[in-house]
Amino acid sequence: MADAGLVARVFTIPMPILLGLAAVSLLVWLLYYKRISRVRAIEADYPGFLKSMARHIKAGNSIESALIEASKTRSGFIKEVIDKIIADVRGGRNLDEALARARVEAESDIIGKVLSIIRMAIKQNGPVADILESVADELWIVQLLKMERQSKTKAIGRLILYGGIVLSPAILGFCIGYFTTISQLNINPTEIVIPMEVFAIVLGPMSSMMFGITCDKEDRGVILMPLHTFIAYLTFAFTLGLTETLKGAPLV
Numbered sequence: 210m211a212d213a214g215l216v217a218r219v220f221t222i223p224m225p226i227l228l229g230l231a232a233v234s235l236l237v238w239l240l241y242y243k244r245i246s247r248v249r250a251i252e253a254d255y256p257g258f259l260k261s262m263a264r265h266i267k268a269g270n271s272i273e274s275a276l277i278e279a280s281k282t283r284s285g286f287i288k289e290v291i292d293k294i295i296a297d298v299r300g301g302r303n304l305d306e307a308l309a310r311a312r313v314e315a316e317s318d319i320i321g322k323v324l325s326i327i328r329m330a331i332k333q334n335g336p337v338a339d340i341l342e343s344v345a346d347e348l349w350i351v352q353l354l355k356m357e358r359q360s361k362t363k364a365i366g367r368l369i370l371y372g373g374i375v376l377s378p379a380i381l382g383f384c385i386g387y388f389t390t391i392s393q394l395n396i397n398p399t400e401i402v403i404p405m406e407v408f409a410i411v412l413g414p415m416s417s418m419m420f421g422i423t424c425d426k427e428d429r430g431v432i433l434m435p436l437h438t439f440i441a442y443l444t445f446a447f448t449l450g451l452t453e454t455l456k457g458a459p460l461v
Contacts, residue, residue, distance in 0.1 A: 223410070223442060231439035238432045245428075247286045248317045253352065254287040255320060259345035266338040272331060273304055290320075305331065319348070359424060366424035373416025374437045378409045378445035386452025402449070409445035413438025 258279055265275035276298075280291040290311065297307035308328045315321035323344055330340045385405050417437040421430020 223406070224446070227410075227435070227439040227442055230435035234433055234435035238429070238436075241428070241432055244316065250285055251287045251290060252317055252319055252348075254283060254285065255323065256345040256348040256352070258283055258287055258291070259323070259341045259348070263338040263341040263345070266341070272337060273298060276304075290315075319351075323348070355425075362424050366420045366426075369423055370416050370420040370437070373412050373419070374441040375444050377412055378441045379448045381405055381409060382445040382448030382450075383452050386449040406442075406445065410438055410442050413441035416441070 261282055262275045262279040265278045266272060270278060276291065277295055280288055280295065283291065294307045294311050297310060298304055302310070305328055308324050308331075312321050312324040312328070315324060326340065326344060327337070329335075330337045385402055388401075414434045414437070417430045417434040418427075419430075421427040
């Protein structure tokens with residue numbers, strides 16, 4: 210017969226700690242996701258904005274006028290960024306100063322680099338319209354390559370993640386729960402369950418990191434590591450308890 214007290218310990222002692230960490234992890238992820246969603250929306254719309262701005266410059270508008278005209282056709286987060294630059298210019302700053310400030314405040318490294326390129330082109334009196342079009346084309350290529358990579362690795366990443374935090378702990382809990390209830394094997398439940406309990410906890414961060422690396426989402430893998438650890442341990446503990454209950458060792 211299995212040690213029902215041991216199963217109860219598995220469910221009670223580590224669980225509150227892991228649950229608290231998982232809750233914090235989820236809260237941090239929600240806040241972070243809100244921020245990166247804004248950044249991604251700006252990055253996705255930036256090539257179109259640069260193309261529009263280039264067209265207005267080729268039509269004979271100044272850079273400031275092209276900036277204003279291009280912003281009229283945009284919406285969402287990118288319009289907030291461009292409107293802030295326009296407000297700085299109308300507030301007395303020259304365009305270079307406004308772009309420099311936007312570069313510092315940029316939440317995206319890509320957007321920051323684009324703003325630096327625009328500033329450099331203006332200072333050197335270069336073909337700004339042609340440069341904007343070239344940068345827009347390169348941004349499109351980068352986004353397409355990123356989307357293609359994510360589409361190819363999404364299925365593999367999910368298999369690694371869910372296999373590590375659900376399937377493996379479930380199989381582990383079932384096997385341990387089954388064999389510890391066989392009295393003929395003379396197995397000490399404590400000696401086998403505790404190492405497997407630690408292993409189930411380790412599965413969480415390992416699977417989370419592998420998912421992040423595979424899908425190029427390391428930030429997500431790190432932030433959600435406590436949540437994935439909790440899911441892995443919960444799956445193990447639940448399967449262990451369920452198996453022992455079905456084998457005749459009800460939980461207490």
